[in-house]
Amino acid sequence: MYFYGTTGVNGKGNLEIGGVDAVELAEQFGTPLYVYDVSLMRERARGFKKTFEEQNVKAQVAYASKAFSTIAMLQLAEEEGLSLDVVSGGELYTAIAAGFPSEKIHFHGNNKSREELEMALDHKIGCIVVDNFYELELLKNICLEKNETISILLRVTPGIEAHTHDYILTGQEDSKFGFDLQNGQAEEALKTALRFNHFDVLGLHCHIGSQIFETTGFLLAAEKIVAKMNQWKNSFNFEAKVLNLGGGFGIRYTSEDEPLLPSQYVSEIIKEVKRLIEQYSMEMPEIWIEPGRSLVGDAGTTLYQIGSSKEVPGVRKYLAVDGGMSDNIRPALYQAKYEAVLANRPLAEAIEKVSIAGKCCESGDMLIWDLPLPETEDDDLLAVFCTGAYGYSMANNYNRIPRPAVVFVENGKATLVVKRETYEDLLRLDLPLK
Ligand SMILES: Cc1ncc(COP(=O)(O)O)c(C=O)c1O
Numbered sequence: 001m002y003f004y005g006t007t008g009v010n011g012k013g014n015l016e017i018g019g020v021d022a023v024e025l026a027e028q029f030g031t032p033l034y035v036y037d038v039s040l041m042r043e044r045a046r047g048f049k050k051t052f053e054e055q056n057v058k059a060q061v062a063y064a065s066k067a068f069s070t071i072a073m074l075q076l077a078e079e080e081g082l083s084l085d086v087v088s089g090g091e092l093y094t095a096i097a098a099g100f101p102s103e104k105i106h107f108h109g110n111n112k113s114r115e116e117l118e119m120a121l122d123h124k125i126g127c128i129v130v131d132n133f134y135e136l137e138l139l140k141n142i143c144l145e146k147n148e149t150i151s152i153l154l155r156v157t158p159g160i161e162a163h164t165h166d167y168i169l170t171g172q173e174d175s176k177f178g179f180d181l182q183n184g185q186a187e188e189a190l191k192t193a194l195r196f197n198h199f200d201v202l203g204l205h206c207h208i209g210s211q212i213f214e215t216t217g218f219l220l221a222a223e224k225i226v227a228k229m230n231q232w233k234n235s236f237n238f239e240a241k242v243l244n245l246g247g248g249f250g251i252r253y254t255s256e257d258e259p260l261l262p263s264q265y266v267s268e269i270i271k272e273v274k275r276l277i278e279q280y281s282m283e284m285p286e287i288w289i290e291p292g293r294s295l296v297g298d299a300g301t302t303l304y305q306i307g308s309s310k311e312v313p314g315v316r317k318y319l320a321v322d323g324g325m326s327d328n329i330r331p332a333l334y335q336a337k338y339e340a341v342l343a344n345r346p347l348a349e350a351i352e353k354v355s356i357a358g359k360c361c362e363s364g365d366m367l368i369w370d371l372p373l374p375e376t377e378d379d380d381l382l383a384v385f386c387t388g389a390y391g392y393s394m395a396n397n398y399n400r401i402p403r404p405a406v407v408f409v410e411n412g413k414a415t416l417v418v419k420r421e422t423y424e425d426l427l428r429l430d431l432p433l434k
């Protein structure tokens with residue numbers, strides 16, 4: 001069995017995370033429960049940052065908070081010296097509430113509203129990643145009305161087909177995000193932005209997709225963008241100070257996945273950018289990246305109580321848990337795969353394959369197909385690994401199921417960082433007919 005970070009088995013034979021017994025966590029906080037290994041998140045953040053520091057490259061590692069945005073998480077990101085990528089007014093609001101330094105916040109999104117852009121300007125955030133011509137015009141008008149200047153990056157689509165699931169591909173030409181780099185759109189956007197003196201155009205941004213295992217896509221994107229930067233330096237005397245290559249670094253969900261370490265992704269990127277800069281005799285830009293999944297994904301484990309089961313003779317056995325697509329929609333949305341063990345007997349020998357069903361009223365609400373497990377008993381707990389990214393952040397109240405609590409564990413201590421939703425919470429916004 002593969003254990004992540006501080007996860008292991010304690011003297012009682014139970015799963016332990018961050019020095020805390022997982023069975024005791026379930027007793028204390030209930031299930032389903034998201035448990036985050038804080039030291040693993042710190043290790044990942046330091047891994048990205050250290051590589052830039054060791055190679056003397058000016059950089060910002062911005063945590064893509066869409067992966068998991070809560071006040072405690074953003075405070076941890078700040079403690080670790082990360083910048084922050086937000087993608088909506090809600091994520092920005094959470095960052096402000098967490099006390100995150102606004103000058104280190106970058107704002108993304110392909111359809112930011114006037115209200116969201118005004119909020120960003122009012123909070124004097126670090127930069128806005130402008131996605132399209134509509135936004136360029138809207139932001140220009142808001143800057144004029146408020147007589148404010150703002151730093152911007154232009155998001156471009158470099159025309160890269162990264163190898164990942166279609167729904168999380170973003171760098172290809174036919175994408176809803178960004179200005180096309182090849183067909184002249186990006187150049188047009190740059191010319192428009194440079195004409196307006198309320199914009200400080202820092203440079204370019206691209207994000208080619210998510211859960212990517214190779215560096216080829218990042219290097220190709222860098223090559224295409226730096227070539228354009230060189231062209232624009234010569235034609236408009238525009239020197240990009242920032243090259244932002246986005247996030248998307250893959251992690252290990254199952255034994256089929258073979259990701260690189262944060263330091264390996266970063267080293268390869270630095271090497272390629274340095275080569276290109278030398279080739280074009282340009283100034284080295286700052287390199288910014290935006291990891292989400294690779295900072296928090298493998299630090300999260302979801303604990304579930306096992307409940308009903310159903311045998312389809314000769315076909316399969318279904319085992320249902322007390323959560324499902326309401327706390328982890330990734331298997332239904334992307335056919336994502338996970339590994340799991342019994343938290344109260346993680347080392348017990350597997351004797352059969354069972355398929356883990358959620359409790360939602362959907363046939364597609366299956367968390368894991370054909371999971372090897374020991375024979376299960378009442379009160380067994382299932383621990384599903386690697387649920388830290390896009391689990392809680394994509395959780396929903398389908399079937400009016402309250403969202404689970406979130407606990408951070410570190411050095412033998414558990415801290416509740418998000419309370420479990422209650423039935424009253426579910427009705428908080430409802431109004432009666434009369
Ligand atoms: C612009 C942007 N940056 C960063 C990320 C973070 O991606 P990941 O969680 O795969 O690192 C995303 C999501 O894919 C994104 O759209």
Ligand SMILES: N[C@@H](CCCC[NH3+])C(=O)O
Pocket residue numbers: 066168210211330334389390
């Ligand atoms: N939600 C996706 C990734 C989102 C990508 C955002 N640009 C996932 O769970 O894999």
